Amino acid sequence: MPELPEVETVRLDLIKHLIGAQIDVVKIIDLKNITPSAIFLLDFLPGQEISSVRRKGKLLIIDLKNSDYHLLFHLKMTGQLIFTNKKIKIAGGHSLDEGSSYKAVGGELPNKHTRAYFLFTNGARLFFNDLRKFAYIKLVNRDELTEILLNNYGPEPLTPEFNLPYFKSILKNRKRVIKALILDQKLIAGLGNIYADESLFLAGIKPWKEGKALKSIEVEKLIVAINELIAEAIKYRGTTFRNYVDAEGKKGNFTTFLKVYGREGQACFNCGAKILKIKLVGRGTHYCANCQK
DNA sequence: GTGTTTGTTATCAA
DNA sequence: CTTGATAACAAACA
Secondary structure, three states: OOOHHHHHHHHHHHHHHHOOOEEEEEEEOOOOOEEOOHHHHHHHOOOOEEEEEEEEOOEEEEEEOOOOEEEEEEOOOOEEEEEEOOOOOOOOOOOOOOOOOEOOOOOOEOOOOEEEEEEEOOOOEEEEEEOOOOOEEEEEEHHHHHHHHHHHOOOOOOOOOOOHHHHHHHHOOOOOEHHHHHHOOOOOOOOOHHHHHHHHHHHOOOOOOEHHHOOHHHHHHHHHHHHHHHHHHHHOOOOOOOOOOOOOOOOOOHHHHOOOOOOOOOEOOOOOOEOEEEEEOOEEEEEOOOOOO
8 A cells, every 4th residue: 555655765766767757658548537538648748848756645746847737646555656767679669569568566567457658758668557446647737736735635744744733733622533533634644554553553552542532642652653653664665565566666665564564463562462453444453452552 | 256455535414 | 614434436366
């Protein structure tokens, strides 16, 4: 599941290669979550130059030079953005021979999960893969982007806006369980199911505790846990639990540092008790009954 | 065939 | 208006 650290890893990979790159050809293979229409994008994008790659929470934002437009990518659960500048022989002009490809995690590219791809004038290629068809590509103008960011995304971990007074303000008087609150992108942008479970374990808090029931010391522990966890996960290039890969097709290295997610039935690293798993707010939820109060 | 996986949104309720 | 709870979606896999 690409959460903030995984999308950030993809972003850091992409800026190494895509800044200044000019789009040559766009191929849309099978993508229903694309706006405006695929036909419009096929016409609009060629010739556009990429000026920067940004991110808000799990949303990747590609800015186009001398343009009021921004290309948004959301990977949802199984989306991948895989870049390559390996040279391959392309028969006759610009278009990539569908049969030609090179090896990457998940098979040759393009493969059966490739929903769209971009060819750049310098020979680089960017593949948009998605096993399920949840992920989206969206082209928006500046005002639409501002509105999207304002309406859907709160402050991110590791930013000045995500401070203790803010965190306390969004938890007090809240009846929702703490896991639901920290998963809410409007309150904190970037946490998904893995890092929500992990941060609550690190802070020693039961996932189903009501927001308003958290003691001051618990709120302090949790904000530290979230920030440290996200920083470490970025440092290790994210977590691959199912099919996440970075923009070079490589897996994340933080997986081995997980304390509770995916460890049901195994011994807690802290106390040795069995890690338990329940369903909470519709999500698989992992915790240690002994360490989380 | 059944249940499970999760990010996000729609819908409904209070 | 705010807040919260839940279903729905997608496709593969055990």
